Amino acid sequence: MENHSQKELDAALQLIVTTINNCEKMQLKFAEGTSQHSLLTYISENSPTSKVVG
Numbered sequence: 001m002e003n004h005s006q007k008e009l010d011a012a013l014q015l016i017v018t019t020i021n022n023c024e025k026m027q028l029k030f031a032e033g034t035s036q037h038s039l040l041t042y043i044s045e046n047s048p049t050s051k052v053v054g
Contacts, residue, residue, distance in 0.1 A: 020047050 004012075020043065027040035 016047070020044055 023040045024044050027037055030037040
């Protein structure tokens with residue numbers, strides 16, 4: 001596995017957090033019970049950053 005600088009890791013984490021935040025915003029646009037809503041719920045609840053970022 002390659003070693004990455006702290007700057008690269010921070011940038012990657014920020015991208016992941018931004019993506020999850022966008023998923024959470026999109027989730028509101030889908031009716032509960034639809035596959036889209038369920039997938040976005042799964043992503044936001046089971047992302048590794050939900051435990052790190054909080």
